[in-house]
Amino acid sequence: MTVRAKICGIRSEDDLRIALAAGADAIGFISGITHFSEDALDAEHATALSRLAPPFITRVLVTHLEDAAAIVDLADRVGVDAIQVHGLVTIDTVRDVRKTAGGRKIIKAVHVTGPEAIAAARRAAADCDAVLLDSRTADRLGGTGRTHDWSISAVIAHELRDLGRPVVLAGGLDPDNVAAAIHAVRPYAVDVNSGVENTVGDKQLDACAAFVSAALRSSDQLGTE
Template sequence: MIRVKICGNRTIEDVLLSVNSGADAIGLIVGTKYYSEDKISPDFAGNLLEQIPPLITTVLVTHLQSSQEIIEIYNLVPTSTIQLHNDISIEEIQTIKNLLPHVKLIKAVHVVNEKAIETAQYFAPFTDAILLDSRTNGRIGGTGKTHDWSISGKIAALINKPVILAGGLNPENILQAIECVNPFGVDVNSGVDTSSGDKDPDKIRAFVDICKKARCSSY
């Protein structure tokens, strides 16, 4: 079964639209070091979290690299999962895991070239899932750009952890992406946005529906 995460939710309308469209997980971007038009404050994220219905996975997405800072934000935004979307050391990851043993950790790996295979293998034993994303000089997420899915497919086949595919996904390319990578889940942000950056109802419904059809025919 392909899991679907809708990231970059910045209003309760975004959140409920994602949930009501059948998304399995909701991403809230809090604590950034790179540009993101979807970042929200810890207090506001905590307010959104209170309004998310049960049986939905909630994900705190952060660029922070200090376990202390991440845990401080987590205490304000107590999601079920934390997505570490930057260069963070194994030692800091282990500290988070030790202090928050009930929280699942996702480590983002940027697929710039085949070195991503080694990086994913390095982090996999210390996290619960690996997320494969694209990056640019100024952004480490929400780029709207795809990467080499053949590399992502190799990673998904090699590591013994769930792989979540991200980076430039949208309703037009998601089926091909799933066929190339065979991921555990997919993560979309800008690919289901309107021109103003809000979530687009038609795009989200189309994206989730395609994933569900792929799930039924391929898994």
């Protein structure tokens, strides 16, 4: 199993260039927010960066919007390949997004704040193409820089694997802990944002490359276990 790597919070041409040079499989543009994010872009800026991305890399819209039509409209404007529904939305909304998204893959974020996340992920799995497990705080739906209880995420990944639904692990990951996270949870993919940034929020090539390399090495190790 090859664990894929997404670098989220792309907000400049330099960020984009660095993520591509690091070998990321996917990149995330954060737009349409209801909670604070330093990396939020307006639709025009996100669209400009999306157009610069080369073929064969997955462009993901990460949005907090809670209306299905608004989510799909923003995805159309930005020109992405997948939609990460990261807001506090109902399953009905996720279902409506999936029906109208023009075949784009839909990723539903589930915040792992306790064991109740297991049931939430199971419910979400029926109406999306992948479940992303993230940390959250009172004022942030992502980009917290905090890990959560990986033992809960491991249970979710195991249950959803049996259902044929991939799990993406996020929340406080960085080049130093991603190998341990992969070993503990065995996700389909890992997602990083603040863990590969400098103090002013710009992506760093060494950190991004180290993150992707660690994910690949961990994939090889899982394959021999």
